[in-house]
Amino acid sequence: xxxxxxxxxxxxxxxxxxxxxxxxxxxxxxxxxxxxxxxxxxxxxxxxxxxxxxxxxxxxxxxxxxxxxxxxxxxxxxxxxxxxxxxxxxxxxxxxxxxxxxxxxxxxxxxxxxxxxxxxxxxxxxxxxxxxxxxxxxxxxxxxxxxxxxxxxxxxxxxxxxxxxxxxxxxxxxxxxxxxxxxxxxxxxxxxxxxxxxxxxxxxxxxxxxxxxxxxxxxxxxxxxxxxxxxxxxxxxxxxxxxxxxxxxxxxxxxxxxxxxxxxxxxxxxxxxxxxxxxxxxxxxxxxxxxxxxxxxxxxxxxxxxxxxxxxxxxxxxxxxx
Amino acid sequence: xxxxxxxxxxxxxxxxxxxxxxxxxxxxxxxxxxxxxxxxxxxxxxxxxxxxxxxxxxxxxxxxxxxxxxxxxxxxxxxxxxxxxxxxxxxxxxxxxxxxxxxxxxxxxxxxxxxxxxxxxxxxxxxxxxxxxxxxxxxxxxxxxxxxxxxxxxxxxxxxxxxxxxxxxxxxxxxxxxxxxxxxxxxxxxxxxxxxxxxxxxxxxxxxxxxxxxxxxxxxxxxxxxxxxxxxxxxxxxxxxxxxxxxxxxxxxxxxxxxxxxxxxxxxxxxxxxxxxxxxxxxxxxxxxxxxxxxxxxxxxxxxxxxxxxxxxxxxxxxxxx
Numbered sequence: 001x002x003x004x005x006x007x008x009x010x011x012x013x014x015x016x017x018x019x020x021x022x023x024x025x026x027x028x029x030x031x032x033x034x035x036x037x038x039x040x041x042x043x044x045x046x047x048x049x050x051x052x053x054x055x056x057x058x059x060x061x062x063x064x065x066x067x068x069x070x071x072x073x074x075x076x077x078x079x080x081x082x083x084x085x086x087x088x089x090x091x092x093x094x095x096x097x098x099x100x101x102x103x104x105x106x107x108x109x110x111x112x113x114x115x116x117x118x119x120x121x122x123x124x125x126x127x128x129x130x131x132x133x134x135x136x137x138x139x140x141x142x143x144x145x146x147x148x149x150x151x152x153x154x155x156x157x158x159x160x161x162x163x164x165x166x167x168x169x170x171x172x173x174x175x176x177x178x179x180x181x182x183x184x185x186x187x188x189x190x191x192x193x194x195x196x197x198x199x200x201x202x203x204x205x206x207x208x209x210x211x212x213x214x215x216x217x218x219x220x221x222x223x224x225x226x227x228x229x230x231x232x233x234x235x236x237x238x239x240x241x242x243x244x245x246x247x248x249x250x251x252x253x254x255x256x257x258x259x260x261x262x263x264x265x266x267x268x269x270x271x272x273x274x275x276x277x278x279x280x281x282x283x284x285x286x287x288x289x290x291x292x293x294x295x296x297x298x299x300x301x302x303x304x305x306x307x308x309x310x311x312x313x314x315x316x317x318x319x320x321x322x
Numbered sequence: 323x324x325x326x327x328x329x330x331x332x333x334x335x336x337x338x339x340x341x342x343x344x345x346x347x348x349x350x351x352x353x354x355x356x357x358x359x360x361x362x363x364x365x366x367x368x369x370x371x372x373x374x375x376x377x378x379x380x381x382x383x384x385x386x387x388x389x390x391x392x393x394x395x396x397x398x399x400x401x402x403x404x405x406x407x408x409x410x411x412x413x414x415x416x417x418x419x420x421x422x423x424x425x426x427x428x429x430x431x432x433x434x435x436x437x438x439x440x441x442x443x444x445x446x447x448x449x450x451x452x453x454x455x456x457x458x459x460x461x462x463x464x465x466x467x468x469x470x471x472x473x474x475x476x477x478x479x480x481x482x483x484x485x486x487x488x489x490x491x492x493x494x495x496x497x498x499x500x501x502x503x504x505x506x507x508x509x510x511x512x513x514x515x516x517x518x519x520x521x522x523x524x525x526x527x528x529x530x531x532x533x534x535x536x537x538x539x540x541x542x543x544x545x546x547x548x549x550x551x552x553x554x555x556x557x558x559x560x561x562x563x564x565x566x567x568x569x570x571x572x573x574x575x576x577x578x579x580x581x582x583x584x585x586x587x588x589x590x591x592x593x594x595x596x597x598x599x600x601x602x603x604x605x606x607x608x609x610x611x612x613x614x615x616x617x618x619x620x621x622x623x624x625x626x627x628x629x630x631x632x633x634x635x636x637x638x639x640x641x642x643x644x
Binding site: 044046064066070074079081082093094095 | 418
């Protein structure tokens with residue numbers, strides 16, 4: 001595969017935070033360098049047809065999986081695509097959208113890791129896995145404020161999913177390089193998201209930056225942060241690092257860790273860390289360090305991959321040594 | 323290029339007879355074996371946007387040429403595409419159409435040979451070149467009867483084309499393997515099309531069946547048909563065979579020539595010649611031998627290419643001889 005772009009996939013159920021995660025990464029890398037695509041437009045049927053067929057829009061049978069495979073591959077090769085455009089308001093299709101991929105491509109959606117050919121296109125695969133109660137709260141908030149649904153309509157939609165999420169969306173977690181779980185520190189659900197903790201499961205399918213020196217537990221750990229913990233454990237049988245970031249982490253401690261991660265990147269990485277961690281709470285922009293660190297650990301892999309590609313290209317065009 | 327399908331391109335101006343030519347070939351080869359695609363759906367803008375921009379829908383700048391190149395290549399590789407669908411009634415886009423190519427793919431439209439990458443995808447390239455007066459008559463008849471326009475609207479549309487046809491459509495003739503010109507035998511325009519003569523210019527870019535023995539002029543020609551003539555001449559400087567088929571050709575003579583052409587095809591060619599030459603005149607189906615012979619000479623190349631591909635595949639999988 002003659003790859004030209006660096007591809008990040010962000011999978012997760014509806015309202016699991018995909019857009020928030022992607023947006024900060026895109027802004028930190030420079031909007032002009034990043035193409036963000038939502039892959040939930042590849043429906044086979046419009047809303048009326050789906051109702052007649054009794055099919056959920058989330059079901060793979062309701063989506064052109066083979067065309068997604070093709071389009072992901074084309075984007076990876078740096079080629080443009082004519083992306084279908086599903087209109088949530090009309091429940092039907094608009095004219096297609098021409099997408100010319102840039103250096104980085106972020107594909108977020110419900111089923112980006114559904115098939116092997118789709119998964120093969122990604123350099124980094126992230127799965128968002130908030131607790132179900134938090135996701136429901138996010139979905140109600142978003143769909144009533146931004147998508148014009150009533151509270152009851154959202155509840156009906158949440159119930160109408162049937163077993164599609166556990167059958168097709170959740171299993172994609174097994175293919176992720178990083179699993180992100182934001183969760184509230186206690187029973188208080190609506191504390192404004194800024195105090196949410198994050199648990200990152202870092203699978204060894206990617207070479208994550210080694211944080212064990214700075215974050216390891218135990219009496220000999222040189223800089224032991226109670227609000228930042230790294231634990232070695234198993235995730236579904238596979239060895240993994242569990243990075244815990246408390247929402248209450250002190251800004252200077254979070255910035256220190258971000259600095260350490262950034263020190264592993266090339267000096268000209270072109271990463272604007274001030275864009276990380278930002279999210280909208282209603283109309284107000286807030287900042288979360290767990291979110292910022294999560295985005296940085298993802299962006300880290302994108303920048304490293306870009307650096308490796310540039311190195312490979314340099315070697316390919318360099319004159320042979322005598 | 324790992325090609326899987328056999329591709330015919332049929333180019334020509336609006337109402338030049340593309341659909342009629344393609345339909346008979348598709349039916350003769352078996353509708354289940356042939357995918358017919360009109361490539362006039364790849365507009366960048368809908369009607370309102372085009373009006374604002376002052377762009378004709380025929381202009382290459384108004385069409386996704388790069389996506390056509392990509393889709394033609396995918397179809398040639400046997401891969402499905404999600405084809406955009408432009409709706410002439412609404413002047414806007416409908417949901418896209420999923421197209422899984424079959425053994426033969428016919429792509430007809432205004433600009434299928436516009437770029438080199440598009441042209442490279444075709445095994446056979448045909449350009450339809452009726453005299454302008456005949457094309458106008460066809461366009462008025464079709465657009466008033468099938469597309470619901472008034473006579474005046476069609477005339478306005480014909481005038482509104484400006485220089486787009488001579489600039490972008492006509493030049494594609496230079497890339498065709500076969501140029502087809504139906505024309506009336508005399509000044510009578512509306513004799514029902516069944517007496518139209520056909521002139522086929524057969525360029526040596528393809529190995530056309532050798533008809534010189536049966537059709538050569540002169541006193542020693544063994545079977546000289548006054549209504550079927552083959553002349554060697556130059557077409558825009560290039561040597562070419564000019565096959566003239568009079569609309570008045572006797573059915574037995576036409577059938578004889580069709581038999582000779584078919585004798586050059588493999589015995590199991592799967593070509594139903596009875597479907598050739600049929601066209602609708604109003605609601606009535608009629609048959610034209612000039613049309614049938616034209617379609618047969620095109621289908622000949624498709625069947626031969628399929629045979630050569632099968633031979634190449636057989637050789638590739640055959641065990642090496644000891």
